Amino acid sequence: MNLLITSATIIDPNSPFHQQKADILIENGIITKIGTTISSDHEVFDANGAYALPGFFDLNCNIGELGYETKEDLETGTKAAAAGGFTGLALVPNAKPVHSKTEVEYLVNKAKGNLVEVHPLGTISQKREGKDLAELYDMHLSGAKAFTDGNHPVQDAGLMERALLYAQGFDGLIFSYPEDTAIAGKAKVHEGVISTMLGMKGIPSLAEELMVARDLYLAEYTGSPIHFSTISTKRSIELIREAKKNGLKVTADVAVHNLTLTDEVLMGFDSQYKVKPPLRTQADVYALLAGVKDGTIDAIVTQHTPHEVEFKDVEFEIAEFGMIALQTALPNLLKAGLSLEQIAEKLSVNPRRILKVEATSIAEQQKANLVLVDTDAEWTFTKQNNLSKSYNSPYLGQTLKGKVLLTCNNNQVYKS
Known part of the structure; x- marks a missing residue:
């Protein structure tokens, strides 16, 4: 997985980039660089100020x-x-x-x-x-x-x-x-x-x-x-x-x-x-x-x-x-x-x-194990976007605020 996440605000108390807005370059599932205005030929995901945890x-x-x-x-x-x-x-x-x-x-x-x-x-x-x-x-x-x-x-x-x-x-x-x-x-x-x-x-x-x-x-x-x-x-x-x-x-x-x-x-x-x-x-x-x-x-x-x-x-x-x-x-x-x-x-x-499992951190040379969230985005939880096999939730049909945009780990990525 090669991916450049741009303009993400990092929220990670174990990261030297905690509370900083930065680009995150992921190559072969590893965070190789964190900084501003990173250029890359890889796929780009514009976080647009969303938060990386x-x-x-x-x-x-x-x-x-x-x-x-x-x-x-x-x-x-x-x-x-x-x-x-x-x-x-x-x-x-x-x-x-x-x-x-x-x-x-x-x-x-x-x-x-x-x-x-x-x-x-x-x-x-x-x-x-x-x-x-x-x-x-x-x-x-x-x-x-x-x-x-x-x-x-x-x-x-x-x-x-x-x-x-x-x-x-x-x-x-x-x-x-x-x-x-x-x-x-x-x-x-x-x-x-x-x-x-x-x-x-x-x-x-x-x-x-x-x-x-x-x-x-x-x-x-x-x-x-x-x-x-x-x-x-x-x-x-x-x-x-x-x-x-x-x-x-x-x-x-x-x-x-x-x-x-x-x-x-x-x-x-x-x-x-x-x-x-x-x-x-x-x-x-x-x-x-x-x-x-x-x-x-x-x-x-x-x-x-x-x-x-x-x-x-x-x-x-x-x-x-x-x-x-x-x-x-x-x-x-x-x-x-x-x-x-x-x-x-x-x-x-x-x-x-x-x-006592391996800790994860949004830092350079660490495995890309992170989630990108938009705290302002609204979405409706429906039977169509529910990925569980079951439907027993009181929130089905409700509009919720706060959305996961993508999830990365083990050299793989999920995008909503």
């Missing part, structure tokens, strides 16, 4: 392969990712069969050479049943950078303790999806005023916060690092903030929709807004945004969760949790009021640091 990296992405390819497969998932500006995905093992050594190797090998780099996460417990420790080291040798039971929270404190201790031996990282299922029960929405008005049983914030507190105690006791996935409540943020002040090795992420939506959108019983953890209150959203800005929350994830129409276009009570979100992440984060510097930190730099 390091390629986005999603720490929480569901792709159906293996087992649920009717929801999403690697081909469609990575195409949707590239269209959303993502050049890296951490795949959560919410598939069947779940990720073991064999599945991790299959996904790593199948995704080799793709514009979007794929990093399967291994399971903590065998078959995600929460009983016996999975073969973490074998999966680590096969390419698993971290371990999680996905949307099956680990209820057994002893199992979580053993996982934290065992992973230390090879510098592995345990992801905690914090939910006490005994308290959450089979409820579908956040417990509060809206759930009462809807006449629906709610999931208390306490269900998440108890598990955050438990796993922080376990991390302190074992001296292990821990990462919390999809934090959603004000109290969870407070607990993690205090743990960081006390020197615990803790990181956390939040889903885009928990930064931008509240449970008030559920008044119409639209199942496209049914996610887990559930949409919370405006007070929680304010606390989450404050956590993003003060560094308590290290990363932002899409929690991209595709479903066939028969699993979402049904009564709210029986609909599955989740929405597709790879292509709509950028405009929603801009709508939430985040700056491009904050987006670069939380969606590009920190996710790679947390997962």
Whole structure:
């Protein structure tokens, strides 16, 4: 791939050209020169003042392969990712069969050479049943950078303790999806005023916060690092903030929709807004945004969760949790009021640091791993330009502000 990007404003805290407007010359997938008025015989893409950021990296992405390819497969998932500006995905093992050594190797090998780099996460417990420790080291040798039971929270404190201790031996990282299922029960929405008005049983914030507190105690006791996935409540943020002040090795992420939506959108019983953890209150959203800005929350994830129409276009009570979100992440984060510097930190730099994968920088002699975005461009998300295999998004048919113009990585380029 040979390409000259002209007049791009670089937003990359790790780049010596951060906040500078410059031309970027890419030859054979490598940034060979950054400067002003670069001349070249290669194809020219006029950025016209648009912004170049390091390629986005999603720490929480569901792709159906293996087992649920009717929801999403690697081909469609990575195409949707590239269209959303993502050049890296951490795949959560919410598939069947779940990720073991064999599945991790299959996904790593199948995704080799793709514009979007794929990093399967291994399971903590065998078959995600929460009983016996999975073969973490074998999966680590096969390419698993971290371990999680996905949307099956680990209820057994002893199992979580053993996982934290065992992973230390090879510098592995345990992801905690914090939910006490005994308290959450089979409820579908956040417990509060809206759930009462809807006449629906709610999931208390306490269900998440108890598990955050438990796993922080376990991390302190074992001296292990821990990462919390999809934090959603004000109290969870407070607990993690205090743990960081006390020197615990803790990181956390939040889903885009928990930064931008509240449970008030559920008044119409639209199942496209049914996610887990559930949409919370405006007070929680304010606390989450404050956590993003003060560094308590290290990363932002899409929690991209595709479903066939028969699993979402049904009564709210029986609909599955989740929405597709790879292509709509950028405009929603801009709508939430985040700056491009904050987006670069939380969606590009920190996710790679947390997962210990190769860092990327918009600098000379570095691999061209970047996304070009226009923060003012408006576009409508439709079934025609949706590249996912599924359509479960509340944003279909809506006009969004903030567009990905092109995505570069691994000597390949995607243009919108």
